[in-house]
Amino acid sequence: MNVGRGAGEGARRLARRLIHQRRGQIVSGMVLLLSLAGFGALGFLVAPTLPKPQERSFTVVARRYGYDPAIIRVNRGDTVRLRFVSEDVVHGFYLEGHDLDVRITPMRSTVEVHRSGHAGEPEVVEEIVFRAEREGKFRYRCSQTCGFMHPFMLGDFVVGPNRLLPTSIGLAVGLLLGGFILMLTKSGPARAMEKDDAA
Amino acid sequence: MFVQAKGIRALAGTSPAVATLAPRGPATAGRIDLLQAVPGLRWLLTRRWFQFAMILPNLVLFLLFLMAGTFGSPVGNRNIIIIFVWILWWFLLISVLVPFLSRAWCIVCPFPFFGEWLQRRALVDVRAVDPKKGKGGPGTIIGRNRYFGWNLRWPKSLTNIWLQNIGFLGLCTFSALFLTRPIVSVGILGALFVIGTVLAVLYRQRAFCNYVCPVSGFLGLYAMASTIEVRSKDADVCAKCKDKGCLAGGERGWGCPWLMYPSKMDRNNYCGLCMECLKTCPYANMTVNLRPFCADTRLKGYDEAWKAFIMLTLALAYSVIYLGPWGFLKDWANIAEKADFTGFLIYAASLWILALLAFPGLYYVAVWLGRRLAGADIAPAKEVFLSFVYPLVPLGLLAWVAFSLPLVLVNGSYILMVVSDPFGWGWDLFGTAQIPWTPVIPDWTPYLQVPLLLVGLAYGLKTGYGHARRLFTARGQPVRAFAPVSVLLTAITVLFLELYLG
Numbered sequence: 001m002n003v004g005r006g007a008g009e010g011a012r013r014l015a016r017r018l019i020h021q022r023r024g025q026i027v028s029g030m031v032l033l034l035s036l037a038g039f040g041a042l043g044f045l046v047a048p049t050l051p052k053p054q055e056r057s058f059t060v061v062a063r064r065y066g067y068d069p070a071i072i073r074v075n076r077g078d079t080v081r082l083r084f085v086s087e088d089v090v091h092g093f094y095l096e097g098h099d100l101d102v103r104i105t106p107m108r109s110t111v112e113v114h115r116s117g118h119a120g121e122p123e124v125v126e127e128i129v130f131r132a133e134r135e136g137k138f139r140y141r142c143s144q145t146c147g148f149m150h151p152f153m154l155g156d157f158v159v160g161p162n163r164l165l166p167t168s169i170g171l172a173v174g175l176l177l178g179g180f181i182l183m184l185t186k187s188g189p190a191r192a193m194e195k196d197d198a199a
Numbered sequence: 200m201f202v203q204a205k206g207i208r209a210l211a212g213t214s215p216a217v218a219t220l221a222p223r224g225p226a227t228a229g230r231i232d233l234l235q236a237v238p239g240l241r242w243l244l245t246r247r248w249f250q251f252a253m254i255l256p257n258l259v260l261f262l263l264f265l266m267a268g269t270f271g272s273p274v275g276n277r278n279i280i281i282i283f284v285w286i287l288w289w290f291l292l293i294s295v296l297v298p299f300l301s302r303a304w305c306i307v308c309p310f311p312f313f314g315e316w317l318q319r320r321a322l323v324d325v326r327a328v329d330p331k332k333g334k335g336g337p338g339t340i341i342g343r344n345r346y347f348g349w350n351l352r353w354p355k356s357l358t359n360i361w362l363q364n365i366g367f368l369g370l371c372t373f374s375a376l377f378l379t380r381p382i383v384s385v386g387i388l389g390a391l392f393v394i395g396t397v398l399a400v401l402y403r404q405r406a407f408c409n410y411v412c413p414v415s416g417f418l419g420l421y422a423m424a425s426t427i428e429v430r431s432k433d434a435d436v437c438a439k440c441k442d443k444g445c446l447a448g449g450e451r452g453w454g455c456p457w458l459m460y461p462s463k464m465d466r467n468n469y470c471g472l473c474m475e476c477l478k479t480c481p482y483a484n485m486t487v488n489l490r491p492f493c494a495d496t497r498l499k500g501y502d503e504a505w506k507a508f509i510m511l512t513l514a515l516a517y518s519v520i521y522l523g524p525w526g527f528l529k530d531w532a533n534i535a536e537k538a539d540f541t542g543f544l545i546y547a548a549s550l551w552i553l554a555l556l557a558f559p560g561l562y563y564v565a566v567w568l569g570r571r572l573a574g575a576d577i578a579p580a581k582e583v584f585l586s587f588v589y590p591l592v593p594l595g596l597l598a599w600v601a602f603s604l605p606l607v608l609v610n611g612s613y614i615l616m617v618v619s620d621p622f623g624w625g626w627d628l629f630g631t632a633q634i635p636w637t638p639v640i641p642d643w644t645p646y647l648q649v650p651l652l653l654v655g656l657a658y659g660l661k662t663g664y665g666h667a668r669r670l671f672t673a674r675g676q677p678v679r680a681f682a683p684v685s686v687l688l689t690a691i692t693v694l695f696l697e698l699y700l701g
């Protein structure tokens with residue numbers, strides 16, 4: 001009888017300890033999640049508000065192995081006009097996420113435009129015009145084998161407000177600060193609990 | 200006697216004070232014995248032919264790559280050696296094999312094949328000798344195995360990974376050459392075969408793998424994070440073992456070719472997963488465990504710490520050069536074509552100074568600051584430094600995965616192309632030679648890179664703080680000690696985020 005009561009007591013104590021440990025884990029997880037969500041959201045919100053949509057024109061000069069401008073920055077809603085020049089050999093201008101692949105020939109002001117929807121003959125144009133609708137960073141890459149470093153010939157097309165960047169920086173900071181909170185709480189009660197376990 | 204031993208173990212279960220007196224075995228927390236869990240796995244791994252069967256197809260493949268690189272198209276993206284080695288192999292290695300399967304590459308690696316064959320004069324069999332009776336006879340007896348070749352001991356001053364550190368950094372300085380020119384890749388892979396063979400004839404066992412191979416260095420470092428390990432099961436069995444087959448070899452297998460003492464192994468760094476100790480252990484006490492990510496957390500020397508600095512610096516430099524928009528940097532690195540020696544010198548010098556001095560220096564300042572903030576510390580400065588460098592293992596590994604991901608997603612279609620036309624001669628073996636270059640979800644890669652980098656940072660913070668708690672015991676001390684380093688780790692992550700997303 002006595003033994004049974006002892007065992008029951010032990011089991012209850014074990015259960016209580018388990019809940020206590022789990023509660024610690026749940027609380028830790030919540031703290032971390034809140035910190036991540038909080039700072040992520042903060043990053044998302046600090047992104048600048050966009051000015052009124054504009055028309056932006058660029059002449060992209062391609063040469064082995066890069067583009068000038070190397071970085072094109074526009075805002076969502078802007079109308080983008082692109083003209084192309086190649087200074088040496090045939091290059092490409094494949095724009096990620098935009099179904100646009102341009103073939104640039106040296107000494108020629110027109111370019112051939114390939115789009116996946118339009119099979120067959122490419123469109124020959126002097127200028128490409130489109131509206132920047134998706135925010136984020138999209139690389140433009142050479143799509144015509146042009147030499148040794150061809151696979152690494154690329155540029156950046158950045159469409160504001162590009163909120164993924166501040167959001168992800170917010171997440172990293174949230175991880176750091178959430179981690180700090182956990183560390184501070186751990187070095188207190190958690191440490192004391194370990195000592196309990198040892199005794 | 201037996202009762203007493205049992206009593207001690209029973210005590211060890213309840214009191215940490217006694218647990219420290221009990222024989223220290225390898226960590227077992229969160230481990231799953233794969234040889235028990237997976238039927239047939241022990242049988243497979245203990246077959247004498249296992250490693251040979253693994254290497255052979257890979258050897259044939261690499262010899263084909265060498266032929267394609269020598270005789271095939273000089274255009275990188277038309278030649279199987281470039282696409283398979285630097286895109287497919289590299290990606291699988293850094294994002295699948297290393298994080299999940301430790302040094303599994305070393306099981307199938309063809310480079311030491313010829314050397315080991317010359318050392319053993321056997322591909323599958325074992326040459327076992329009784330060291331007392333077998334004196335005389337050809338070759339050299341080490342442990343209970345007979346080896347051929349010179350069997351010199353590797354110089355003591357080089358029994359570290361500094362050669363690998365410098366060799367890898369040197370090689371990577373010229374990455375623009377071997378990434379784009381098949382013939383340069385042939386030179387490098389060919390040199391690995393030749394050096395591996397020559398060193399195996401001169402020096403005993405896997406001296407090449409342990410101390411020279413440039414790939415081996417970072418495999419060892421990042422394998423610390425990996426989710427599998429070869430370990431002994433029961434430390435008591437090893438303590439009582441008189442046979443020491445894992446070390447000395449015997450009739451069932453060779454003594455550890457990596458010069459490890461497998462029964463006492465507590466890190467993945469220098470275990471090539473050759474599985475000889477699984478075969479030689481008379482008690483079947485060696486096994487393969489599944490374990491949590493980042494389970495080995497102790498760097499043991501400055502050579503390993505600098506490997507971590509070099510690897511992270513290279514991930515950063517490559518992200519700037521190969522994923523960045525700046526053409527002039529590509530020109531500087533591309534010395535063979537552009538011949539801009541001043542540019543190349545600036546690039547190479549910055550890379551070396553950053554990897555060997557500036558980044559370690561910055562890190563040192565952060566560690567020093569942490570020790571100052573924490574006040575008196577009990578641990579030696581070197582141990583604190585090495586412990587706080589460890590977070591660069593998960594951070595660096597995940598940064599490399601994040602860097603390699605777009606390479607394979609963008610250029611993966613070349614894999615199908617060169618399979619049909621490995622030499623770039625216009626063949627079409629499988630009808631895939633005409634597949635156009637098709638980047639796969641290039642616009643979504645940032646959404647994959649962000650979680651990868653954050654996971655690296657999270658494990659960096661977790662393991663670093665774990666070390667801080669071990670080294671600094673007073674209340675509040677660990678947080679203060681680790682604070683500057685944790686801020687630095689976050690800053691590094693933000694730098695990668697800026698590069699990939701900004």
Ligand SMILES: [Cu+2]
Pocket residue numbers: 063064090091092142143144145146147150153
């Ligand atoms: Cu090009």
